Amino acid sequence: MVSHKVLEFGDDGYQLPAKARAPRSVRKRRIYEKLISEDEKMCAIDLLATVAGNLLLETESSVNAGQDNCVAVQNTVKKEVLDEGNPVKSVPFSQDNPYQGSLSPCVDVQCGFSSVITNPNGKVENEVEGFSKLGCIDSFEVRNFSKDLKPGVNDEVKPDVVVSIGSNSSTEVRACGNGSPHGSRDDVNLYGRDDDDEKFSGYIRPRVTRPVPRVGDRRIRKIWASRHWKGGSRNNADAKPWYCSKRNYYLHHHQRHYPVKKRKYFDNISDSNSDDYPLQAKAHKGSKTTSSMKSRNASFVSRDHHVRLRIKSFRVPELFIEIPETATVGSLKRMVMEAVTTILGDGLGVGLMVQGKKVRDDSKTLLQTGISEENTHLDSLGFSLEPSLETTPQPLLSSYLSEYACDDLPLSRDNVLDSNHDSAPSPADDCRALVPIASAAVLATQTTHRKFKRTEQHQAAHRRIRRPFSVTEVEALVQAVEKLGTGRWRDVKVHAFEDADHRTYVDLKDKWKTLVHTARISPQQRRGEPVPQDLLDRVLKAHAYWSQHQMHQLQIEPPPSQADALI
Template sequence: MCAIDLLATVAGSLLLESKSPVNACLVVQNTVKNEYPADENPVKAVPYSESPSLFDNGKCGFSSVITNPNHLLVGDKVGKEVEGFSSLGVSGDVKPDVVASIGSNSSTEVGACGNGSPNESRDDVNLFSRNDDDENFSGYIRTRMTRPVPRIGDRRIRKILASRHWKGGSKNNTDAKPWYCSKRSYYLHHHQRSYPIKKRKYFDSVYDSNSDDYRLQGKTHKGSRTISSMKSRNASFVSRDHHVKLRIKSFRVPELFVEIPETATVGSLKRMVMEAVTTILGDGLRVGLMVQGKKVRDDGKTLLQTGISEENNHLDSLGFSLEPSLETTPQPLLSSYLSDHACDDVTLCHDNALDSSHEPEPSPADSFGKLGTSDHSRALIPVASAAMLAPRPPNRKFKRTEQQLAAQRRIRRPFSVTEVEALVQAVEKLGTGRWRDVKVRAFEDADHRTYVDLKDKWKTLVHTARISPQQRRGEPVPQELLDRVLKAHAYWSQHLMHQLQTEPPSTQVEAL
């Protein structure tokens, strides 16, 4: 009932804004999107939240409509924020990972959220005003069957899991992952290509999880300038000469959770969101493409091979996304700018805020606010979180789910022989109890290697050196190095006291 009320409220708001019947369709993702028949009507996105499983069968575009009150409440505010973002070329909301969907021609097409086959028909959800009942906001939702208009970006709707990270959509909606903001550093995780095959499933899902992002449709006021092609409203069609013409409908920014004190000013919130988005956008983006819910990673494929041609109707399920470039390392989202601003006490992706859907049967609703999720990376993923402003159900558990863990886990980066060499040399000199020093001494510039990583690597090196070559895996480490590892390990095991000193006497080094 609460969800319905929320929807009703949204509908009511929409109605108030556009006196005419709202012919809006809700695209539920993280956001409730309303598209107006006429281009001139401002399209306002209503961020929506975690919605549960009411219509989770994927057949109804409504599936994730039930939104979180919090998000809805924030909706309007966020919508306003969008304008600022538009200058960035991205429709705005607070989410950095942008996912664009290419619609088929119909301007009124609604992003359906089928989770299943992209081709199945979907029910668009329309909001209609209703005069009866108490408040003028009452309304009801009616589903309407429309031609199949699969929208990749929307498929994951159910995935309430926030996404976090700049992850793309995956075949399995439920796998969508939010950007996860590590409590340690509030990083937004990026996609990670070299994810171990073993965990591939995670990776894929994580990678695709922009589904949780809620999107704000760019406003399309008549007078407003359309920023590049990222504005909302588009259609795609194939011309006769075998050319595929596409127009990006909108981009979704990754979800971004924000926690800010009630006493903070609206201005500080706006500033915070703006900066967060700017930081993310300025961090380097790359475009991701999804066809029928699947990420297309092979840049060498032709559109035809990918299924993007006039021969099929895949255009309906084309999706573009803006993702953080892989080259870029996760950026401390807030730390960099929060400190210098009025919103010092603003926290992004507070771990506690992450609701864990660790329950037996995590429903979309449960997983909703999970991560800030997500891809990343990091991607943990977000809305501006105004979502967090409103009270939300107490988090039953703080423990993260497997998905969440996968989302924030760093990629595996095997040590090269060169690195091993450097590590061995450093340990020979500094011992095995001063990893911080080892880091500074030999891996100062290797940002991806923490002292804990070095410590762990040493641990495995010692183990590797002790087992038979046949049992070793990965790039072979020269026996010479392994010998030094054992020697140094033995040495420092017997001279722990020396570690307390700065540098071992040269004699000791020689002894090694």
């Protein structure tokens, strides 16, 4: 039997060195016996994100290169109050922009890569141009804007976003909105910036062209799904561990600080695509870009208050790879590549962590989340890239993503295992490598590769939506259990929930478990739709009865051996 090595990336904050496009060393960690499918998506995504982020970092401050290797998260929040006359907000990027006059409170976001590229309505034009300068990408920009918008007809436009990844290491996102609450844009165009020709001289091309590696018999573990749910609110002391460890919807009402309905976990994409954020584009022609976001809870946001965020890199969770010791380095590279490729195809979402807590409610304002100009100590702000499900097909740039990003990632070229390999690739290499990654991340943030849509649906172990039991259902469940007992959930299902396709017998079993728990706690501690006390009494009674009955049966029932002997 061939022994396997498990390579783990990203744990304990492992990050790709700034000077390299890939890890210079990979530590052997543990051997995982299970084949899990999703976790690594996030891992590799973050891996890639970190690559890009660190590349950016590298060019930014070469003197700090030595430290970058071990910096997991370098997110800082800078307080910056923009006055009304701030040119950042007022410089129009296009004379055709009918919205250049209206400005909403802006949030400047500088990050490794991020953007809003979306247009669920109407025709979608995609033009993405990466421009190189002497073989090195000085800037990559995706601009999303609407044209031919007729004021009065379209009350609102989606955010126009410019993402530029320049040699100055900053990826800047500019998205300004007019604050209109509703409406839609009819057209979206992505184009390379044409107001800075010196930076845009050609299309980004993959450095190498090679087929997407096969998975073959290699086993790549992806276990983001389960871990993902677990990352939640473990700190909620008053919540039951097995509840609060999962999703936000387990959070108790009183833990919410405002009456905002919890959303589906993976709806951040659709949120961005929807009209939740009435943004209006107002990019200016300079390289500096600004993201202006004004939530519907406009009352929370003063025009004068802004926070400036800078994301130097995304966190890199774990990536597990199991590979035989006899495997070649090249095969390992391909393995990583496969994981990366798969991940990229599934789309990316952006996760936000504020002071250790994951913020999943996209409808929150920054202020509500705790990101305000007054909170200058937000050193625990964290962004992450993570797999995302998408509800609205977004064919934007799919070909680009598949042909470029998936085939030309730094990891595929680097010697992952050789810690002595040249860790200072040429700038050109870095830049070339950066572009596909960054663009992929950028695109995937808001779009999903259509090619992988099916795969995504298939692979993404999507969690079923929460469907609280109604009192009627509880009634039926109690009645069935009273009759059938607590150990025959299949029968309970058949007898009482035959037509309820969304209720599996496991669900019923779980519900009974919670019912027993609910009945045992004080009414003040109960959440959700109140269950009539009489029903809860019946729950306890039935539970006690069947517990006794089962134990009684075990005690009085003659051993099988005796029964067999009698026969």
